[in-house]
Amino acid sequence: MTCPIECSKVRFAVAAVREAAQLVRRVQKEMVVDALSKDDKSPVTVADFAAQALIGKRLEETFPEMGFVGEESSDSLRSAEGEKTLEQITHFVQQLIPEANADDICQWIDRGAGEPTENFWTLDPVDGTKGFLRGDQYAVALGYIRDGVVRVGALGCPELADGVRSDKGGAGSLLVARRTNGSFVRSLDDEQAAWEKLSVSDQTDVTGARLMRSVEKAHTNTGGIGRLITELEIAADSVPMDSQAKYAVLAAGGGEVNIRLLSSARPDYREKIWDQAAGSIVVEEAGGRVSDLAGTPLDFSQGRTLAKNRGILATNGHLHEVILAGLKQIGA
DSSP states (O other): OOOSSOOHHHHHHHHHHHHHHHHHHHHHHHHOOTTOOTTOOHHHHHHHHHHHHHHHHHHHHHOTTSEEEESOOSGGGGSGGGHHHHHHHHHHHTTTOTTOOHHHHHHHHHTTBSOOOSEEEEEEEEEOHHHHHTTSOOEEEEEEEETTEEEEEEEEETTEETTTEEOTTSOOEEEEEETTTEEEEEESSOTTSOOEEOOOOOOOOGGGOOEEEOSSGGGSOHHHHHHHHHHHTOOSOOEEOOSTHHHHHHHTTSOSEEEEOOOTTOTTOOOBGGGTHHHHHHHHHTTOEEEOTTSOOOOTTSSSBOTTOOSEEEEOSTTHHHHHHHHHHTTO
């Protein structure tokens, strides 16, 4: 069914993310097995590169004049050590683009290796690598940025139903947002499914706030989150989830707060733009608010990172100021 937002960039984002998410899911089905070593990252590596190659190709066909900033570069694939991986990537991409060869694929990947321009797309081909490997939450995230502001964002979440609840092996969710035009969700698999408008929760009592908590402990400052919960007397159960699927759930009303605190081991770390672009606009257009830990809006005009922003806070909007105050109290 046609998206309620009529825009060439929205149509592109919807089609590209749907195609890439289904490709990534195909890689997962064929390459991830129960006996896979925890140290074997080859399936997610293949999925990452294959999805970026596919979207690089689709951008070349549709918006050749626009910039593209992706997470990956083909440098490692061009070495002898990367030969097998490139063969696997080529196998999957050829299922959608039969004429593709290894050189084409490297070229399409490297369309995303440059610096941002005034008018560009940014991609995280598989956000949530551990979730992908264990059959849990992950997302394909594509955003369109102009003049430092995210204008369009799309998320493909193969393991979410209705953008809000875990549904492993289900039809998945496809979310899209355009600045000032709202956020919408439909089935990832069913192109004829109706689009539903998203709206954040109306929770105004911070003690009932459901925090989106990373499953992977390395991805968050667990001590800081614990102190914040104590400071604000938050009693609601947290929602365990990795990747930009958190943004989907927040936009759909399945949680109220998503925080990326800085680790004491990496106090100068700044977020990559592809980790936040698509998800942030999906939440904002559903009525939520996204800022850094000081309450400053995210600035996507600083290159490949959010260099002027420190950490991330996304909420349903109603609780944003009280969470910011709590963060200040704990010195985050």
